[in-house]
Amino acid sequence: MTGAAEAEGPERTILHADMDAFFVAVELLRRPDLRGRPVVVGGTGPRGVVAAASYEARRYGVRSAMPTAMARQRCPAAVFLDGDHARYEQMSVQIHDIFLRVTPLVEPIALDEAFLDVSGTRRLFGPGDVAARRIRADIHDELGLTCSVGVASTKLLAKLASKAAKPVASPRGIAPGPGVFVVPPARELEFLHPHPVGALWGVGPVTLSRLARLGVTTVGELAALPLSTVVTALGAANGRHLHDLARGIDGRPVEPSRPLKSVGHEETFAHDLVDRADLDAVLVRQADAVASRLRTRDLVARTISIKVRYGDFTTLTRSSTPGGSMATGPALVDAARRLLDQVEVTPGVRLFGISASSLGAAGPEQLTLDEAGRPSWDDAGRAVDDIRRRYGEDAIGTARLVGTDGRIRVARRGQQAWGPHAETADRAPAAGREGR
Numbered sequence: 001m002t003g004a005a006e007a008e009g010p011e012r013t014i015l016h017a018d019m020d021a022f023f024v025a026v027e028l029l030r031r032p033d034l035r036g037r038p039v040v041v042g043g044t045g046p047r048g049v050v051a052a053a054s055y056e057a058r059r060y061g062v063r064s065a066m067p068t069a070m071a072r073q074r075c076p077a078a079v080f081l082d083g084d085h086a087r088y089e090q091m092s093v094q095i096h097d098i099f100l101r102v103t104p105l106v107e108p109i110a111l112d113e114a115f116l117d118v119s120g121t122r123r124l125f126g127p128g129d130v131a132a133r134r135i136r137a138d139i140h141d142e143l144g145l146t147c148s149v150g151v152a153s154t155k156l157l158a159k160l161a162s163k164a165a166k167p168v169a170s171p172r173g174i175a176p177g178p179g180v181f182v183v184p185p186a187r188e189l190e191f192l193h194p195h196p197v198g199a200l201w202g203v204g205p206v207t208l209s210r211l212a213r214l215g216v217t218t219v220g221e222l223a224a225l226p227l228s229t230v231v232t233a234l235g236a237a238n239g240r241h242l243h244d245l246a247r248g249i250d251g252r253p254v255e256p257s258r259p260l261k262s263v264g265h266e267e268t269f270a271h272d273l274v275d276r277a278d279l280d281a282v283l284v285r286q287a288d289a290v291a292s293r294l295r296t297r298d299l300v301a302r303t304i305s306i307k308v309r310y311g312d313f314t315t316l317t318r319s320s321t322p323g324g325s326m327a328t329g330p331a332l333v334d335a336a337r338r339l340l341d342q343v344e345v346t347p348g349v350r351l352f353g354i355s356a357s358s359l360g361a362a363g364p365e366q367l368t369l370d371e372a373g374r375p376s377w378d379d380a381g382r383a384v385d386d387i388r389r390r391y392g393e394d395a396i397g398t399a400r401l402v403g404t405d406g407r408i409r410v411a412r413r414g415q416q417a418w419g420p421h422a423e424t425a426d427r428a429p430a431a432g433r434e435g436r
Contacts, residue, residue, distance in 0.1 A: 011185050013128040014254060015116040016150040016158035017099065017135060020166060022112035023052035025145050026091050027081050038062070038078040040071050047268050047350070051083045058169035088112075091143065098138045102131050107254045113162075115155055117254035132180045152183040154250035157192060160199060188248045193220030200245050207234060207242070222246040259359075260297065264305075265289050266353025272311045273349045276340075283340060286354040287332035294356060300325035301356035304335040308343050309351035318342060327362060 019025065023041040028034055038057035042050045048068035060075035068080065092111040099106045102125055105117035118131045125131040132149035139145050150161025165181035167174055183191045197219055198208055210233050216222045222230070223246035231239035244250070265286045273279050283306075294301060304326065305319040318339040326332050336354050 011119075011153045012117070013119045013122075014152055014155055014158040015118055015128060015132055015135070016152075016155070016162040017114055017116065017132075017147050018149075018159075018162045018166070019095065019112035019139075020146045020148055021052050021054055022145070023083060023088055024054045026088055027084075028054075029144055031081075034079055038075050040068070040075070040078045040080050042080075042083050043068055043268070044080045044082050045270060047270065053078075055167050055169040055174045059171055059174065091145075094143060095139060095145070095147075098135060098142070101138070102135060105254045105256055107256055107258065115158065115254045129180055129182050136179055146179075148177055149180050150183070151180065153185055153188065154248070155252050155254070156201065156245055156250045157183050157188055157248070160192070160195060189220075189223075192246075192248055193218060193223060195219045197222050197246075200242055202238060202242055202245075207238065210234060219246045260299070261359065262355050262357040263290050263293050263297075263299070263301070263359070264353060264355030266307055266351060266355075268309075268351045269349070273352070274346055276345050279340065279345055279349060279352060280337070282352055283336050283354065284329070284333055286352075287336055288329045290354055290356050291327060291329040291332050294327045294359075295362075298362045299359045300327040300362050301332075302326070302358035302360070303356070304332060304339070305355045305357065306336055306339045306343070307351070307353040307355070308340075308345075308349055311348040311350050313350070315351075316343065321358065325360065325362075326356065332356065 024039050027039065027041055036056065037054070038060065039054040040050055040057050040062055041052045042048055042064075046069055050062060050064050050066045050068060050071050052064055053062040053071070057071075057075050057078050060078075062071045062075050062078065071078065072080070088111050095112075096106060096108060096114060099114055099116055103116050103118050103121050105120075107115040109115065116131075116135075118125065118128055121131065125134060128151040132151055136147055136149060139147055148162050148165035150158040150163070150165055152158040152161050161181040161183050164177070165179055166177045168177065169175075195218065197203055197211055197216055200219060200222075203211070211217075211222065214225065214229070214233055216225065222242065225243070227240065227243050230243045233239065234242065267282060267286070273282070302323075302325055303319055303321045305317055307315065307317050309315040320335055320339055322335050322338075326335065332354065
């Protein structure tokens with residue numbers, strides 16, 4: 001089980017391709033002078049979080065999802081760069097286009113990773129390890145980026161194999177990975193069983209605690225337990241699922257087009273918001289963005305949720321299914337406002353977000369008598385979308401989106417995905433007093 005080529009039979013062949021320090025690597029294309037230095041990408045403000053760290057930064061214990069303030073303590077010499085979600089999305093499209101050259105069966109997992117089923121492409125591209133090396137070469141030659149690829153017969157094993165293919169950073173230095181790691185069918189359990197049981201999908205903190213009470217720390221130890229013991233501890237569905245995974249049984253197919261479950265937007269503020277009017281301005285901006293994304297996909301939502309995180313990190317959510325479908329800003333605003341009215345904001349709100357779910361295809365709606373023959377908010381929304389496509393996202397918006405400087409503030413996808421940036425940290429609250 002190394003990066004060497006392995007003979008493959010008629011078994012299913014799954015690849016898991018995972019970009020190496022993707023966000024950092026994209027930034028280094030613009031800043032080649034930073035190669036070889038510790039670089040951290042994400043929210044650079046005091047409340048930011050790390051989106052990605054170069055392997056040089058990982059030597060100091062910096063990792064994704066870590067608070068930026070902690071990363072600065074661990075690696076003061078690192079260069080901290082604001083994340084650019086739009087740029088990463090553009091690069092991701094090019095990466096996935098390269099995947100599609102090899103097989104149409106590509107299941108995107110994130111901007112920087114995907115599963116590929118190459119079982120049916122052997123005659124064109126050779127066995128799995130050959131296809132994996134072709135993908136790596138094309139990504140490197142055309143985009144200047146690197147990725148690691150795991151090759152196995154199941155999705156679980158392929159994902160674990162891609163991790164084994166990656167470089168490893170430690171205080172002693174950076175050990176290069178093989179780039180491609182193959183798990184041959186005859187050695188699957190040999191590879192799988194030494195992994196910690198937390199490596200299995202579906203093992204969260206609660207499940208991990210229950211397994212620990214059974215003395216289970218590795219996948220092999222879980223596989224050795226009787227099924228009845230696992231089911232008693234974890235429940236029928238979860239117990240059977242994890243017991244199967246521990247024995248290498250994973251029949252989940254690669255799904256090229258998984259249905260979208262929700263569309264949302266959330267922001268962390270540079271300072272806690274205590275004024276309900278400030279939060280309302282944020283709510284309107286986020287609802288406008290979510291509605292636009294729903295219309296782009298010809299979707300409507302039936303459920304709206306809000307997420308509120310206070311300064312002490314206490315987090316609450318509220319949801320509502322008011323009846324009827326929603327795909328316009330005013331409809332989402334109305335539903336979200338009713339939820340926000342139920343929430344106390346005076347303790348100070350650190351993060352606020354809106355999410356639309358219970359999604360379905362857009363279709364004709366039953367009009368009431370007073371709506372018949374009048375232009376609808378759907379028509380207005382589509383007109384706004386057309387103008388923004390032609391003149392830019394901030395070309396038009398409701399009066400509530402106009403800031404004190406006269407500019408329209410729209411919530412862009414990925415904006416503040418990792419917290420407020422350094423240049424906003426000392427300003428007034430992110431929502432300001434927009435539209436008042």
